[in-house]
Amino acid sequence: MTALITEKQGAGKAEPESRILLHATAEDHHVARMAAVALGLTILEGAIPSPLPGVKPGLANIVTLIVLARYGWRTAVWVSLLRVFAGSLLFGNFLTPGFFLGLSGAVLSLLTLALTHYLPSRWFGPVTQSVCAAFAHIAGQMAVVYLWLIPHAGIVYLIPVFAAAALVFGTVNGLIAARFMDNEKTTTYPQITRITQIKSD
Amino acid sequence: MQYVKAGDWWVLLVASVCLVIFTLKVWGGERAEKAVIRSGGHIFLETSLSINQQIEVPGPLGLSLIVIENRKVRIAKDPSPRQYCVRKGWLQQAGEIALCLPNQVSVELVGSYKRYDSLNY
Structure with a gap:
């Protein structure tokens, strides 16, 4: 309480030196907004019952794909990793095996997207990327499962199930993302202006 | 379908083919090469699956009849009371096994190399 008062008094005269100000740029706000949409989709699909742990539609990746197409790979990395970290905090599995599974999958997906981003867009659309x-994603997850959780060759028998799910859900997510991008060609969307210099007033 | 471009179709095709091949390879199991017949804990006979034959194996309760036909094997007749090994039916993949415990007779299919599992370590 006293600390608060002294700070208020100090603020009356001049800017207190101990205060930390984070300048959030327009881009930061936008990344946060997109990550929030991805989070919403993650929570939504948490309500869908899954036949096997780990088989999920991955609806949040639709957001990642759209962000990748519109704003580039760096922004997609931000949105995707923010979603993984914030999602784990919301679900309460931060730093648990489930979190590391999601993280390894997301990291490998992003690295793959960095490569597929360079495919000619005339021939390859969001479906390929997805x-x-x-x-x-499943490759990253299986790597963590094998190297850390279940170091047994028996998990190879599960790969066909996960791969089939990846093919189906990857295609569906890609189609949804393509549809959204198609819609947005006619509508306007917020432009990001990169602020490279932080104002220091 | 205007959202799927030509390259996308190819990616989907290649992915599907890879998935099918991989699934068959992983789940298909290994081709069985020979049958190992045990009686009373000792190997009674190791025989190739390419020869159709009927083998009578003696055990404490009597004779078990093992039939090999078209690279498959089954226990056709057995004196065990519950007939579990007879009801197991035809075995055709490496690693499959039929056990007649009361008569101490078993038949196991093995591939070109022996795989490790929790029973054989």
């Missing part, structure tokens, strides 16, 4: 990212 399917490749989905396969990379």
